Amino acid sequence: MTVARYHARTRSLFGSTGALPSVRAAVLALRPEVPMLCLRPAKASREAARFVDSFPGQVLYAVKCNPDEAVLRALAAGGIGHFDAASIAEVRLVRRLFPEAGIHFMHPVKARSAIREAYGLHGVRDFVLDGAGELDKIVAETEGASDLRLIVRLGLAKGDARLDLSGKFGASADDAVRLLRRCAAVGRVGLSFHVGSQCCDPSAWERALAQADAVIRAAAIQLDVLDVGGGFPVAYPGMRPPPLAAFMAAIRRGVARMGLPSGCVLWCEPGRALVAGCQSLVVQVQARRGDMLFINDGVYGTLSDAGALAWRYPCRLIKAAGASHETLQAFGFFGPTCDSLDRMPGPFLLPADTAEGDWIEIGQLGAYGACLRTGFNGFNDLLRVEVGEPAVPSQASRAA
């Protein structure tokens, strides 16, 4: 069955909204042989509201993490009104969906045409930069605009995040001081940093804030925005990050030590923490060899981080027929392509009698999942559904 046919069946079975009561009901009705991405919009809205309530400033959603329109709408419903865009395509997407939203161009290196279009057509006034060459580009492409807010990205020493972002972007402390002064001659100024993605140590923000403080004092400029970046972690299986409150407390402590001017606003740019939980993926087992399962999605599809990073995700079995075994067993996955790197070690815990034809719902794939899919080897079909079911699979969940 083609994906279009699946969608037609979804509508005929469950009505025109396309929202299904549960993942299990959808699977048993559609019996999908292509991977099926399941969105729980209410979960995205809840996480957005939780973040907006607990962060002492403005929350910008980092669009690159999951640009799915339904996800963006769910986040907006949860109170997100500002977006961190990194490309002109992301700027256009957000502007099309939300005419009134704040869009902030947070990539330190931009195409000239992207700067021109963002400023001229989409009302973007905030631009991140980490070098003098980029400042010259922004000034030239906005024709010397006087209403810019220029945010200098400070580079941090290699930190405690699972995915380190230092090294590619960010000015050194000395360069940041010089750049802040040059920017202050052009418009309003801000300072930003990013501690790295999936950073499980709240004190990383306190250390970064101390570095930012030294730069701001040395530059002796009036700071308009302090942006503490993204990187807030998710409790994937095998990782035990402290609760969100611990990160917020660390940020409040770090900021309190700085003595920022009263008009200075605080921003953060979470991606992963807002959306990881809102999408799961249903895959089908195409073959079993011992404790390895050949499934119909993999590292060139929705499961990149399960490959190179060997991250684990919660799994639950949906049996094609009959009840499943009580005992859980550790499995690894092979993806559908012919490439030998298309392998995910896990371990993923599933009932011991998992067999060909069964489906597996893999949870916590809302962040850096479907947006990283390639069509490599012809495996590009993906079925997308929305489910009303609030529960997301947890590591403990077993058979269905």
Ligand SMILES: *Cc1c(COP(=O)(O)O)cnc(C)c1O
């Ligand atoms: C990717 C990115 C984010 C989001 O990071 P998460 O780890 O998903 O929270 C925020 N800001 C910048 C500049 C980024 O590049």
